[in-house]
Amino acid sequence: MPIDFLPILVMIAVVAAFAAIALILSGLTGPRRPTRAKLEPYESGMPPFGSAMRRVSIKYFLTAVLFILFDIEIIFFYPWAVLFRQLGLFGLIEMGIFILILLVGYVYIWRKGGFDWD
Amino acid sequence: MIPLQYFLLLGAAMFCLGLYGALARRNAIAILIGIELMLNAVNINLVAFWRYIKPANPAFELAGQVFALFVITLAAAEAGIGLALVIAIYRSRDTVNVEDVNLMKW
Amino acid sequence: MPDLNTWLLISPELILTVFGLLIIVIDLVGREKSHAVLPWVAILGFILAIATIPYLAQDQTIFAGMYAIDKFAFFFKAIGAIGGILTVLISIDFLRTRTPAKGDFYLLLTFAVLATMMMASSTSLLMIYLSIEFLSYMSYLLAGFLREDKKSNEAAIKYFLYGAVTSALMLYGLSLLYGISGSLNLADLTKQFAASSDLSVKALGIVSFTLLLAGFGFKISAVPFHQWAPDVYEGAPTPVVAFLSVGSKAAGFALLLRVALTAFPTFHAEWIALLSVVAMMTMTLGNLVALQQTNVKRLLAYSSIAQAGYMLIGVIAANVSGASPFMGLNGVLIYLAAYLFTNLGAFVIVVAIENATGAVEIPEYAGLVKRAPLLAALFVVFFLSLAGIPPTVGFIGKFFVFGAALREGFLLLAAVGVINSVISVFYYFSIIRAAFFEEPKDATLIRVPGVMTASVAICAALVLLLAVFPQSLIDLAGMGMGMFGIARP
Numbered sequence: 074m075p076i077d078f079l080p081i082l083v084m085i086a087v088v089a090a091f092a093a094i095a096l097i098l099s100g101l102t103g104p105r106r107p108t109r110a111k112l113e114p115y116e117s118g119m120p121p122f123g124s125a126m127r128r129v130s131i132k133y134f135l136t137a138v139l140f141i142l143f144d145i146e147i148i149f150f151y152p153w154a155v156l157f158r159q160l161g162l163f164g165l166i167e168m169g170i171f172i173l174i175l176l177v178g179y180v181y182i183w184r185k186g187g188f189d190w191d
Numbered sequence: 192m193i194p195l196q197y198f199l200l201l202g203a204a205m206f207c208l209g210l211y212g213a214l215a216r217r218n219a220i221a222i223l224i225g226i227e228l229m230l231n232a233v234n235i236n237l238v239a240f241w242r243y244i245k246p247a248n249p250a251f252e253l254a255g256q257v258f259a260l261f262v263i264t265l266a267a268a269e270a271g272i273g274l275a276l277v278i279a280i281y282r283s284r285d286t287v288n289v290e291d292v293n294l295m296k297w
Numbered sequence: 298m299p300d301l302n303t304w305l306l307i308s309p310e311l312i313l314t315v316f317g318l319l320i321i322v323i324d325l326v327g328r329e330k331s332h333a334v335l336p337w338v339a340i341l342g343f344i345l346a347i348a349t350i351p352y353l354a355q356d357q358t359i360f361a362g363m364y365a366i367d368k369f370a371f372f373f374k375a376i377g378a379i380g381g382i383l384t385v386l387i388s389i390d391f392l393r394t395r396t397p398a399k400g401d402f403y404l405l406l407t408f409a410v411l412a413t414m415m416m417a418s419s420t421s422l423l424m425i426y427l428s429i430e431f432l433s434y435m436s437y438l439l440a441g442f443l444r445e446d447k448k449s450n451e452a453a454i455k456y457f458l459y460g461a462v463t464s465a466l467m468l469y470g471l472s473l474l475y476g477i478s479g480s481l482n483l484a485d486l487t488k489q490f491a492a493s494s495d496l497s498v499k500a501l502g503i504v505s506f507t508l509l510l511a512g513f514g515f516k517i518s519a520v521p522f523h524q525w526a527p528d529v530y531e532g533a534p535t536p537v538v539a540f541l542s543v544g545s546k547a548a549g550f551a552l553l554l555r556v557a558l559t560a561f562p563t564f565h566a567e568w569i570a571l572l573s574v575v576a577m578m579t580m581t582l583g584n585l586v587a588l589q590q591t592n593v594k595r596l597l598a599y600s601s602i603a604q605a606g607y608m609l610i611g612v613i614a615a616n617v618s619g620a621s622p623f624m625g626l627n628g629v630l631i632y633l634a635a636y637l638f639t640n641l642g643a644f645v646i647v648v649a650i651e652n653a654t655g656a657v658e659i660p661e662y663a664g665l666v667k668r669a670p671l672l673a674a675l676f677v678v679f680f681l682s683l684a685g686i687p688p689t690v691g692f693i694g695k696f697f698v699f700g701a702a703l704r705e706g707f708l709l710l711a712a713v714g715v716i717n718s719v720i721s722v723f724y725y726f727s728i729i730r731a732a733f734f735e736e737p738k739d740a741t742l743i744r745v746p747g748v749m750t751a752s753v754a755i756c757a758a759l760v761l762l763l764a765v766f767p768q769s770l771i772d773l774a775g776m777g778m779g780m781f782g783i784a785r786p
Contacts, residue, residue: 258426
């Protein structure tokens with residue numbers, strides 16, 4: 074029923090109002106002495122350089138593709154982690170085989186120069 | 192509770208958007224994005240069905256969730272292969288527009 | 298938790314997995330010299346996988362009913378593995394001059410055969426999706442294997458884009474089917490269809506079958522999902538094309554048969570209507586466009602589209618309860634086995650000629666009989682078989698498929714099939730005419746390596762022998778369809 078969502082709606086309104094009031098109050102009452110370092114997007118980060126719209130080298134794509142593959146495989150650890158105790162030794166061996174196959178792929182990329190930059 | 196139909200409508204709408212994108216765009220990367228959208232529409236369907244429909248066979252209690260996990264991983268593998276092929280095309284022809292990939296025609 | 302017996306039942310798949318990994322390990326740690334052993338490792342894997350098949354206990358499902366161990370699956374597993382062996386044999390020479398990376402090729406091919414085996418055994422929505430995608434990914438990579446070759450690149454990306462869209466369509470259909478029963482097993486789905494008289498379930502069933510047909514149609518290259526075939530056949534490495542035309546098509550038919558006959562028996566009338574239209578369009582379009590082709594690989598692509606149309610007739614005429622020898626289903630199995638040796642044989646010759654001279658256009662085949670008399674003669678055998686003219690095994694296949702169509706009363710389909718077979722004679726014989734009755738521009742003899750000659754001779758011998766003694770093939774096919782009597786409710 075949509076009416077069940079009323080508390081959430083109230084919550085959203087309260088949160089938004091709190092954020093707005095806090096921002097307005099600090100803007101009205103706080104002192105304002107800007108310096109160069111304070112105006113940077115990340116105060117303690119890397120100093121920004123170049124334009125954000127420049128083109129990215131195609132070499133990044135290979136790294137990106139490899140990252141996607143190994144990153145997403147982690148998803149299969151999730152059900153295993155949930156059922157870790159029930160699966161017991163069988164689950165452990167099974168995951169070992171899974172990782173071994175991934176490892177063969179990893180060594181393959183390594184030996185074929187997938188990680189070389191030039 | 193929100194009725195099942197709402198989720199299915201969302202899934203169908205996303206699927207149609209993705210299909211339109213895959214068929215209408217000429218940039219290979221944009222087509223890939225359309226295909227990803229179609230696969231995610233399927234994930235919405237699977238998880239919605241899992242929540243609303245209880246199987247008679249207890250072995251498949253979590254089937255929708257597991258299916259969605261597999262779809263996510265295969266979508267990643269597909270994106271990996273697709274990007275690799277696009278890079279290969281880009282290296283040999285300097286374009287990712289599928290209309291310019293036309294050495295062979297009937 | 299699966300016990301030891303379960304693992305034994307999937308030993309063909311496990312053997313291929315181990316051999317695939319073994320190939321890549323040898324490729325990584327071995328020296329350049331040891332790479333010559335790789336194709337033979339792959340062949341050993343295929344032979345071991347076939348050898349285990351007769352020892353497996355049959356007619357059961359494992360992994361909560363998701364994976365079938367039955368004779369039907371074994372038939373297609375054997376077809377996949379034999380296709381794999383012959384493909385490796387013709388790849389050895391083809392790859393020698395073209396690419397330095399060889400281990401990857403045999404790995405991909407081994408896994409592609411593994412995927413066809415998994416497709417043949419799939420009895421759940423999840424396994425159908427996983428195995429079909431597994432085969433697709435391997436095929437895309439194999440099609441684009443010659444990275445420096447622009448046509449190979451182009452073939453791979455076109456194959457990928459068509460394949461990704463059709464597989465997404467199929468997946469949407471699978472998700473709807475999951476919603477009908479809440480279970481992934483085809484058996485549960487069948488029960489649900491039979492129990493429910495709800496109109497929305499019926500509508501959903503028809504929509505899902507149509508969506509599934511996109512995925513299966515892509516694999517068997519049926520109209521309107523055939524557009525990838527000509528470009529991929531022309532651009533991809535020829536041994537890969539040989540495998541795709543046989544292994545991939547056979548696995549697609551295995552899935553189509555299993556899904557249509559075991560999960561959708563309640564929609565018999567609907568899917569017959571749908572497939573009849575598809576079959577007629579596939580045969581006619583394939584044959585008519587093939588008439589205008591000048592590239593041999595492209596011609597064989599359209600020919601393989603047309604062949605898919607003939608096989609679809611067998612699927613439509615499938616009648617599992619009949620006692621007559623013409624049951625459609627065994628027709629498809631016989632046809633596929635015949636097509637395996639015929640089409641692979643034809644492709645061995647195409648590869649041999651392409652390797653020696655680089656020629657793939659029909660005019661370049663002029664006077665072939667003077668340059669390679671054996672190849673030219675065997676070409677005739679294979680084309681007779683493709684056209685379905687006795688005394689070749691292609692005739693036996695067509696005989697059973699068309700016979701089943703006549704017996705089940707699909708007169709129009711049978712008539713269209715026969716007319717199309719006659720049309721096909723014209724384009725097959727345009728190659729024969731060039732090879733036998735035109736003068737060669739360059740009369741040097743074509744040298745063919747021994748492995749190639751051996752494989753083409755084996756194919757030709759089987760094409761002729763199985764036509765003269767078809768009983769063993771018919772028995773095998775009859776055994777292969779045995780499961781449908783058991784699995785059907």
